[in-house]
Amino acid sequence: MVKSIGYLGPCGTFSHEAAELYAQGQSCTLMEFVSIQDVLYAVKDNVISEAIVPIENSLEGAVNVTLDVLAKEEGLYIKGELILPVSLNLVVRKGTLPGDITAIMSHPQPLGQAREYLNRCYPKADQIEENSTSKAAQRVSEGDGTYAAITSRTAAKINGLDVLAADIQDVANNHTRFVIISKEYSKRTGCDKTSIVFSTDNKPGSLYRVLDIFSLWDINMTRIESRPSKNALGQYIFFIDIDGHIEDQDVYDAMTMIKRKTSFYRFIGSYPMIKGKI
Amino acid sequence: MVKSIGYLGPCGTFSHEAAELYAQGQSCTLMEFVSIQDVLYAVKDNVISEAIVPIENSLEGAVNVTLDVLAKEEGLYIKGELILPVSLNLVVRKGTLPGDITAIMSHPQPLGQAREYLNRCYPKADQIEENSTSKAAQRVSEGDGTYAAITSRTAAKINGLDVLAADIQDVANNHTRFVIISKEYSKRTGCDKTSIVFSTDNKPGSLYRVLDIFSLWDINMTRIESRPSKNALGQYIFFIDIDGHIEDQDVYDAMTMIKRKTSFYRFIGSYPMIKGKI
Structure with missing residues (x-):
């Protein structure tokens, strides 16, 4: 079966540009969708093998809809990432x-x-x-x-x-990070990143106690993003990126502990780290 | 001089409702503005004494423009907060x-x-x-x-x-938290919150080392929100709310340490905590 990759269309979007870049040298077909939500659900429903969607931008921050679907739906994993300069x-x-x-x-x-x-x-x-x-x-x-x-x-x-x-974005240096979403995450390369999402009990110090686990295992956290839990104001879920692959023993052990210390936990993928500065 | 309070107008916005609630029993005039940015800059430019603006919602999360102005402009402080149920x-x-x-x-x-x-x-x-x-x-x-x-x-x-x-919001229990912005923060009541914004060096573990300071001084962090630094992808500034007033000795000492350990730091106000659950 030829691999199919979905993206937010139509032709000419930054997502389309990212999809073409990602597809280079692969035998695959590209398929456009009308919303980010639709692309992600098409992976879940086996309509396509992979999706490429924006997750954060250097000026405007997180793409809420991408984070919200990843937190809500089980079995969707990040298997790679790609950074694109964006000129508006x-x-x-x-x-x-x-x-x-x-x-x-x-x-x-x-x-x-x-x-x-x-x-x-x-x-x-x-x-x-x-x-x-x-x-x-x-x-x-x-x-x-x-x-x-x-x-x-x-x-x-x-x-x-x-x-x-041309170049009307508020800061010249504007980049968007895209992630490749699939039903499987990537194999260990030795230079990887892992993403998780979790929520803690609404008790004093509970987020700190989770971050303490990374410190105990000497794991470097590169990003923390909070989103509302949608149950009540003041309750959050946290998206965290760390260095390492889930199959690294330290990462695996730390995650096992984090699972024990959180009220909701989901592993959302391990994937090769992008090297070099942007 | 009669106190003037600015809000995002026109008549009938949720901000207007919040402003009327806040103004009850005070001798003041209300003044409407066309954007959140304009209300905040009117405080900075001494056009009004206070602004009341939304800062987060229980479904959609942070109000980016409010956070971005508070991080950018010196001398604006949160002096109070107010939570409003929102039915769309x-x-x-x-x-x-x-x-x-x-x-x-x-x-x-x-x-x-x-x-x-x-x-x-x-x-x-x-x-x-x-x-x-x-x-x-x-x-x-x-x-x-x-x-x-x-x-x-x-x-x-x-x-x-x-x-x-009626009630078309995606979750019935929908609340927006508003903050009152002024050139002065509030006096100590003994049951207060403090908000700060900072960025760390882009080194492994640097955010954790800041959060560690709260733990050392037994200070409870109730919220962490990241926003892009706007300089480069992967660099963030962090908005943090903690329990306590800047004039509490422990909070003051912890903040002094945080100032030393961060590349950018701004105190954005101490104010009375809202009691009870929503």
Whole structure:
């Protein structure tokens, strides 16, 4: 069976770019979906073998929907990651002038990544959430010339749109980290990362006691992200990335202890670490 | 001088409700602003004495813009907090039927709090980000009958709109925590909370070493929230809430140590703890 990889489409999204990069040299087919949620559930339902989805951006932070599905659904694992530089462009139909723009469309993440630019240059324009940056470009091309989209150069080209302003993200150095989601995690390479999600009892010091376990086993934590438990305000679940593979004896032992000390625990994958600085 | 309190308007937003609740029994005037950013900068620029803004929601998590301004701007302090139950309603102009709705407007937070409902019931409708829930209601009242807003009952009433569906948030028990921002923090009451924001060197174990300081001084951490540093992917700043007042000797000593062990540190306020469960 040829491997199928799902991504947030249509053609020209940053997810599409990431998917093409990931697919290079592999024998596989790419398949587009209309939302991040749909891509992830397609893996769960065996419609595709793998999904590639954004998980965090260097300006706007965590992609909530990706984290929320990984916490909720059992049997989905991160098997790899990929970092993409993201340059955002304000694009319009040929002939549209800045003064004509009444609405600006994009995915919520790029709208957040260009928040200061939009407040400064287009304080009165509506900000319309689309499912993807390319969908936004498509809508602008079908529009009446009063719309703009925040999107990639590729999507602008595909839809025959002009770039009115390039690199509009609030900080030049903008990167998005994508993860590859599958029903299996990756084999040990000797230079790996592991991701888990857990919640603790709502007692003083309970998060610290879990982090203490990493310290006891000399395990380096590289990221902690909290999300609401959705049960009550002030209760959280924690996403943690550490160095090492679940099959490393130390990581395995530490995780066994963490499982004992948490009210909810889920291993969400071990995968090769990306080397070098971005 | 009469105290002036700013909030995210217009009339009928959840922020407005929180501001009215907070103003009860005080001699003060309320002043509305068009964005959360604007309210906060009005305190900084001495246009108003205090602001009341949302900081986290039990379903959708942190309000990024509030955290980002508090980390960036010196001299703004949290002096109190207030928790509000939030019931979201889908409202329309009289006569609009579910099948007529092509676009649904609200603030990004309520759009996130009703994400599953919207995907299930209105997968094809545009989701339009407005600066506030009441602004969304206003726009629907001026619209052509194909728009809906996610808003409060008060905003529906003010704008003469019908409630098509009530309590549409994805989990019934939905609360938003608001904070009162001022140029001064609160006096010690003996039952207080303290908020700080900091970043650590990008070295193994550096976050753990900071949390270890709380443990050494027996200080209970009640919340940790990470946000990107915006310099590079994988670098974060951390917002932490602890029990105690900055004038408690233990808290003061622990903070002095934390200042020494972090590359960036900012105290953002001590204030009375809200008692009882929500």
